Amino acid sequence: MSMVLRRLLTAIPTLFGVVVVTFLLTRVLPGDPAVFFASNPSMSAADIAAVREHLGLDLPLRDQFLVYLGNLMHGDLGRSVATGQSVAAEFARRLPASAELTVAAFALAVAIALPLGVAAALRPGSPVDHAARLIATLGASLPSFVTGLLLIFAFYVFAGIAPEPAGRLAPFMVEPERVTGFLTLDALLAGERATFAAALRQLALPAAAMALFALAPLTRMTRAAMIATLGADFIRTARAAGLSRRTIIVTYALRNAMVPVATTMGMTFSYMLGANVLIERVFSWPGIGAFAIDSLINLDYAPLQAFMLVMAAVFITVNLATDLVTALIDPRAAR
Amino acid sequence: MNALLSVRGLGVDFETGDGPVHVLENVSLDIAPGEITGIIGESGSGKSVMAFAVMGILDPAARITGGDILFRGESLLAMDPRRRDGWRGREAAIIFQNPRAALNPIRRVGDQIGDVIARHDRPPAHALRGRVEDALRRVGIPDPARRARAWPFELSGGQCQRISIAMALACRPGLLIADEPTTGLDVTTQAAIIALIRALARENGTAVALITHDLALAAATCDRLAIMHAGHVVETAPAPTILAAPRHPYTRALLASAPALAGSINELQPIPGRLPDLRRADLPPCRFAERCPRRIARCDAPGPLGLHEAAPRHLLACRNPP
Amino acid sequence: MTRIARHLARGNPLDLAGFALFGLLCLTAAFGPLLVAHDPLATDAAAMLQPPSARHWFGTDQIGRDILARVVVAARLDLLIAAGAVGLSMVAGSIMGAFIGYRGGWADVVVSRLVDVMMAFPLFVLAMALVAALGNSVANVVYATAIVNLPFYIRLARAEVRLRRDLGYVEAARVGGAGDGRILMRHLVPNIAAPLVIQGSVNLGWAVLNAAGLSFLGLGVRPPAAEWGIMVAEGVRFIASGQWWIATFPGLALMLAVLAFNLLGDALRDLLDPRLRT
Ligand SMILES: Nc1ncnc2c1ncn2[C@@H]1O[C@H](COP(=O)(O)OP(=O)(O)OP(=O)(O)O)[C@@H](O)[C@H]1O
Ligand SMILES: [Mg+2]
Numbered sequence: 029m030s031m032v033l034r035r036l037l038t039a040i041p042t043l044f045g046v047v048v049v050t051f052l053l054t055r056v057l058p059g060d061p062a063v064f065f066a067s068n069p070s071m072s073a074a075d076i077a078a079v080r081e082h083l084g085l086d087l088p089l090r091d092q093f094l095v096y097l098g099n100l101m102h103g104d105l106g107r108s109v110a111t112g113q114s115v116a117a118e119f120a121r122r123l124p125a126s127a128e129l130t131v132a133a134f135a136l137a138v139a140i141a142l143p144l145g146v147a148a149a150l151r152p153g154s155p156v157d158h159a160a161r162l163i164a165t166l167g168a169s170l171p172s173f174v175t176g177l178l179l180i181f182a183f184y185v186f187a188g189i190a191p192e193p194a195g196r197l198a199p200f201m202v203e204p205e206r207v208t209g210f211l212t213l214d215a216l217l218a219g220e221r222a223t224f225a226a227a228l229r230q231l232a233l234p235a236a237a238m239a240l241f242a243l244a245p246l247t248r249m250t251r252a253a254m255i256a257t258l259g260a261d262f263i264r265t266a267r268a269a270g271l272s273r274r275t276i277i278v279t280y281a282l283r284n285a286m287v288p289v290a291t292t293m294g295m296t297f298s299y300m301l302g303a304n305v306l307i308e309r310v311f312s313w314p315g316i317g318a319f320a321i322d323s324l325i326n327l328d329y330a331p332l333q334a335f336m337l338v339m340a341a342v343f344i345t346v347n348l349a350t351d352l353v354t355a356l357i358d359p360r361a362a363r
Numbered sequence: 364m365n366a367l368l369s370v371r372g373l374g375v376d377f378e379t380g381d382g383p384v385h386v387l388e389n390v391s392l393d394i395a396p397g398e399i400t401g402i403i404g405e406s407g408s409g410k411s412v413m414a415f416a417v418m419g420i421l422d423p424a425a426r427i428t429g430g431d432i433l434f435r436g437e438s439l440l441a442m443d444p445r446r447r448d449g450w451r452g453r454e455a456a457i458i459f460q461n462p463r464a465a466l467n468p469i470r471r472v473g474d475q476i477g478d479v480i481a482r483h484d485r486p487p488a489h490a491l492r493g494r495v496e497d498a499l500r501r502v503g504i505p506d507p508a509r510r511a512r513a514w515p516f517e518l519s520g521g522q523c524q525r526i527s528i529a530m531a532l533a534c535r536p537g538l539l540i541a542d543e544p545t546t547g548l549d550v551t552t553q554a555a556i557i558a559l560i561r562a563l564a565r566e567n568g569t570a571v572a573l574i575t576h577d578l579a580l581a582a583a584t585c586d587r588l589a590i591m592h593a594g595h596v597v598e599t600a601p602a603p604t605i606l607a608a609p610r611h612p613y614t615r616a617l618l619a620s621a622p623a624l625a626g627s628i629n630e631l632q633p634i635p636g637r638l639p640d641l642r643r644a645d646l647p648p649c650r651f652a653e654r655c656p657r658r659i660a661r662c663d664a665p666g667p668l669g670l671h672e673a674a675p676r677h678l679l680a681c682r683n684p685p
Numbered sequence: 686m687t688r689i690a691r692h693l694a695r696g697n698p699l700d701l702a703g704f705a706l707f708g709l710l711c712l713t714a715a716f717g718p719l720l721v722a723h724d725p726l727a728t729d730a731a732a733m734l735q736p737p738s739a740r741h742w743f744g745t746d747q748i749g750r751d752i753l754a755r756v757v758v759a760a761r762l763d764l765l766i767a768a769g770a771v772g773l774s775m776v777a778g779s780i781m782g783a784f785i786g787y788r789g790g791w792a793d794v795v796v797s798r799l800v801d802v803m804m805a806f807p808l809f810v811l812a813m814a815l816v817a818a819l820g821n822s823v824a825n826v827v828y829a830t831a832i833v834n835l836p837f838y839i840r841l842a843r844a845e846v847r848l849r850r851d852l853g854y855v856e857a858a859r860v861g862g863a864g865d866g867r868i869l870m871r872h873l874v875p876n877i878a879a880p881l882v883i884q885g886s887v888n889l890g891w892a893v894l895n896a897a898g899l900s901f902l903g904l905g906v907r908p909p910a911a912e913w914g915i916m917v918a919e920g921v922r923f924i925a926s927g928q929w930w931i932a933t934f935p936g937l938a939l940m941l942a943v944l945a946f947n948l949l950g951d952a953l954r955d956l957l958d959p960r961l962r963t
Contacts, residue, residue: 045799046806171939171940185929268457
């Protein structure tokens, strides 16, 4: 328990640092938000000054920061200059799309990587082992946006079995009532099987592209950790005690191997957050990454700022969760 | 023959990148029920490999090239693998050196003992806890109910070894192999662990194979001694006989090099030479020959070197004994 | 060198493939422009969107440029960006890490905290924001990639120096009157070279991906420059209409380059640090 508290406390300075960095970054960005309006010829210098004042850009940097911090406290992530919309509202709308994609891809990658890594470790030098090593090396070399495109070409253009890569649901379909924000789950909850199938089909390719990306580190670490654990003295003890193969592999080896694997899972999940940006772009996925990129290209910085904050917050949460899981598995880490 | 365990002409090779290593050759050894047998030899002489072969936990790189291992007259090598799994832990058990590493670091010690009991004796679930506490009590762990919930990292090395012993003896096996059980423990703990093993073995009629480098310890603890050198058993006899009338030149050298047994510090003599490289294809029939002061032409004559009875209950593998 | 040769002769085929691919890549980067039959920037209205053929092995793009020529020529730019970024961050990061590891104190606290903060962002996202902040140019892609890689080198060098700073030979040098700077540069930094080189080769692959990803999004390198990420981005529109070659070949080149660095990293790890072998 004290360990949880300690970890929470150490996350605070990091979180504060993240806020400072995000703030500074957006202040040095070349696009002065007011200039955006200045490009409109009907605006005079006085108008621009008014906009600056409205946006608080005439204040000293320290005061700007305090205002920014105060707004954050109220959940105000600023406004998109391009659309005039609240960034927080836009994020609330888009976050489930990104989350569903990332979680689905992560679950898919884990579901493949764990058994593959374990099987490879149990039979070193076997075909499974070679396959695992190939995936671990090749997978780490796949640019996710290229795999995404190749998947689109193969399954949509060429084979014609995947739907058009344009968002989460075909335009003519009605979204299910929003409960979780995950379309697949919501469709199931509403009992609309056709919608569920359609949403799953949309999800399949981008999730696969992202899972491919995550597969490599997960497989590599599972295999390595399992090999190391299987060679440990206590496994020899368990074998000598005549414990069943199942008990030895699952209760003794796998649980121990899960300690480093859990850490790798956390890291991989965070990497996936970054890769999200590219995948969402390739598949026109209406998530926060795509939104951030569109804003960046339009020199609209509030969404980018919010995006970085959200990413860092998720990252810190994931790290925290990883530490907790590790502490649950390993009593030595819980102290 | 009423041996509990009988190793007969056992050979073990290890496959390595540079060809096979001939780790054990024609190893024979009998262990009688209820007896404590010391297995002694320099590092690398194959003591652990023999123990692992008996337990059936050899590394995948190991290959049994010949011989057999009988337990209560039944061949372990021919035994159905599933029965062999049940045999391990119930009929025979082993404890290792470095007791802390030998325990699963993330499982409570009581659960680890419970795993063994549950696997072999299948007691009703409510009885398991009591059995675990009994096992802990027998190895002298105070407050077993509380200790059962401890993690290995919370215990000292000596306590971890007690847990290992509790685990090994939980199902009252007929044979306990103790592979250097006290290496790495401090001296007082060493004595306590050895005393514990002895007491439990006597109490339950368990036969013990005590593997050690320490000739003095073995002489004080064991009924019989088996001396190993470079993958051969070179001499076995009752412990007093080995001490008083050793026959093999290697045994004599070993005695002369043991501080506690040599008459005075001035009489201490290191054993000349080193173990031969076991990867060699041209290993001599007697692997001690190249270090032996009594080597004669007959020693190098081709043909296997077996143990022969030099006196009643005294076996020797030497072609030119003194 | 002989050690490398002996290791290769013993023949892990993957290691061999890594060195071979890496060599090929370097040759392409060095001599690519001399080898190609077409001008990578020359448009040809008569040969637009042609599939691979004997004349255009990789086909042509929407304005008739030869894709093979562009893929080959792009190697230099992509590798230079990656090498520049990794070189910069390796030098800067290891000096900073070695310094704070050796000195400790408040500098250590501040830099370590900063590193924690940087690591809290997904690195690609951070690189994206940095390029936006610094301005959209090739040089800034190099700087941004270098900056987001800094934490790895800082942490690595710091940890290695902390491990070693109290060892005998360092103590001996200190007693012998060597100054801190001299101890750092002569006695500590050379000893942490192996892990740094391994980290560097792995990072090269990552840096290539990072740079290509940025230009895929329209950050950094600008058209009409031949660069793999841009070429993939340009080909995206044509995937749906079946003109797969425009995006696929630069994508494959990118993949091969990253693969080469990853294999090289694994091989170097085996070679320099057998402890880490997996
Ligand atoms: N997995 C293996 N691969 C190759 N050779 C091995 C392997 N395991 C053991 N050996 C070799 O077998 C020989 C005997 O090893 P063993 O561990 O049985 O010695 P030991 O008598 O128990 O020594 P110690 O007192 O050091 O424990 C050694 O020469 C060792 O090199
Ligand atoms: Mg041993």
